[in-house]
Amino acid sequence: MNRLSRIFQPITVVPKNANSTNKDFISRSQRLMLELGIIHQAVPGCFHYLPLGMKALSKLINLVDEEMQSIGGQKIIFPTLVKSELWEKSDRSNDMGPELITLKDRHNQNYILGPTHEETATNFLSTLAPMSYKKFPLLLYQITSKYRDEMKPRFGLIRSREFLMKDMYSFDVNENSALKMYENICVGYDRVFNRIGVEYCKVKGSSGTMGGNLSHEYHYPADVGDDKILNCHKCNYATNTQLLEEHVCPNCGEIKNVTVQNSIEVGHTFFFGDKYSKPLKAHYVDENNKPCVFQMGSYGIGISRILAASLECLSTEQELRWPDSIAPYNVVIIPPKRGSKEANQMDHLEVALYKNLENYLPNLKNNILLDDRTSLSIGRRFLDCKRTGIRFIVVLNKRSCENPAIYELNDIVKQEQLHLNENELVQYLKNNGKDLERINKTA
Numbered sequence: 401m402n403r404l405s406r407i408f409q410p411i412t413v414v415p416k417n418a419n420s421t422n423k424d425f426i427s428r429s430q431r432l433m434l435e436l437g438i439i440h441q442a443v444p445g446c447f448h449y450l451p452l453g454m455k456a457l458s459k460l461i462n463l464v465d466e467e468m469q470s471i472g473g474q475k476i477i478f479p480t481l482v483k484s485e486l487w488e489k490s491d492r493s494n495d496m497g498p499e500l501i502t503l504k505d506r507h508n509q510n511y512i513l514g515p516t517h518e519e520t521a522t523n524f525l526s527t528l529a530p531m532s533y534k535k536f537p538l539l540l541y542q543i544t545s546k547y548r549d550e551m552k553p554r555f556g557l558i559r560s561r562e563f564l565m566k567d568m569y570s571f572d573v574n575e576n577s578a579l580k581m582y583e584n585i586c587v588g589y590d591r592v593f594n595r596i597g598v599e600y601c602k603v604k605g606s607s608g609t610m611g612g613n614l615s616h617e618y619h620y621p622a623d624v625g626d627d628k629i630l631n632c633h634k635c636n637y638a639t640n641t642q643l644l645e646e647h648v649c650p651n652c653g654e655i656k657n658v659t660v661q662n663s664i665e666v667g668h669t670f671f672f673g674d675k676y677s678k679p680l681k682a683h684y685v686d687e688n689n690k691p692c693v694f695q696m697g698s699y700g701i702g703i704s705r706i707l708a709a710s711l712e713c714l715s716t717e718q719e720l721r722w723p724d725s726i727a728p729y730n731v732v733i734i735p736p737k738r739g740s741k742e743a744n745q746m747d748h749l750e751v752a753l754y755k756n757l758e759n760y761l762p763n764l765k766n767n768i769l770l771d772d773r774t775s776l777s778i779g780r781r782f783l784d785c786k787r788t789g790i791r792f793i794v795v796l797n798k799r800s801c802e803n804p805a806i807y808e809l810n811d812i813v814k815q816e817q818l819h820l821n822e823n824e825l826v827q828y829l830k831n832n833g834k835d836l837e838r839i840n841k842t843a
């Protein structure tokens with residue numbers, strides 16, 4: 401049984417910004433995640449993930465694993481230490497420059513802490529004996545910590561120096577097959593973002609330091625985002641404004657009927673052909689036994705960034721709101737205060753309810769919490785749970801002593817309070833937690 405009193409959740413107070421032009425401006429998700437013990441800053445841009453944050457993170461990782469594997473991705477781990485000479489061969493060390501974290505080992509060998517692993521993945525294939533074209537396409541991915549020495553780490557997990565990223569690499573034997581692969585991965589990405597459930601925008605990308613031929617970006621609209629997305633309401637085209645000189649739709653030329661919105665990039669797909677396979681000499685052998693270079697793509701999802709960005713999109717100034725799909729807990733049961741008349745009459749009804757909900761709603765297994773801090777009033781515990789972002793709050797009060805027992809259900813997202821018997825409560829959670837269905841395939 402998940403008991404709130406056992407969960408390590410250090411509550412702190414983060415001083416409010418004097419004003420939004422303050423250069424140390426703190427975003428809403430950052431402040432709430434720090435205050436409510438979801439994360440804790442270790443050094444600027446690096447964070448401890450605490451138990452509630454970890455639980456949300458595991459759900460997100462499971463969800464991404466399922467979708468990547470359903471499109472044929474195979475999970476691996478590349479080492480974080482990458483030989484600097486690989487990045488010199490691909491000519492990227494200059495592009496990234498001071499953002500690369502570099503170090504030397506005791507043998508005076510230069511390394512970087514990988515911010516992304518195109519070179520590593522390509523070099524890996526090049527060190528194998530060239531494999532037959534029949535073995536491809538191949539799709540490898542990992543979910544590991546990446547490093548970027550940000551000049552200004554900001555907004556907690558949104559722009560940090562150490563972050564968790566899902567990075568995936570595709571190897572195809574010709575462009576046709578590579579483009580099919582690209583399409584298929586975009587379908588998988590759409591499924592990931594639909595399942596997370598935060599409204600997103602998919603745009604044609606600017607390739608930045610990746611170079612390359614074809615790319616798409618996935619964005620969450622948010623004021624604190626560093627990107628700007630142009631939406632054309634005439635032809636429904638959307639693009640990153642980095643590509644544009646003015647705010648004119650590049651698809652249909654519309655000027656008036658366009659909006660530009662700040663956003664946070666949370667996913668990215670690239671097709672870049674032989675950009676890495678050529679300099680790093682990654683080959684397969686074709687049907688005539690001739691060595692040929694791979695057509696490649698890379699595909700990122702900002703795992704830790706999504707955690708924060710989804711909270712940035714959904715939360716209020718005072719309270720966290722999680723997408724149902726990754727909320728650490730979906731339901732909390734609050735029994736009466738210890739020693740009250742109701743508590744004495746109830747005889748651990750909350751434990752029976754907890755078990756029944758788990759039985760009738762297997763999707764909720766391990767997603768229900770019992771707020772057993774019964775030295776505190778119901779009101780105080782209610783506010784704590786609401787602030788932490790638990791969507792369904794079930795309160796046991798005087799009416800729960802009736803036969804049959806009546807429970808007070810608060811749906812924080814719908815801002816509804818209902819008085820239901822156990823069957824009705826089960827039914828409500830079944831109908832309204834539609835995302836619970838989808839989560840719990842993964843939880």
Ligand SMILES: [Zn+2]
Nearest residue numbers: 632635649652
């Ligand atoms: Zn247009």
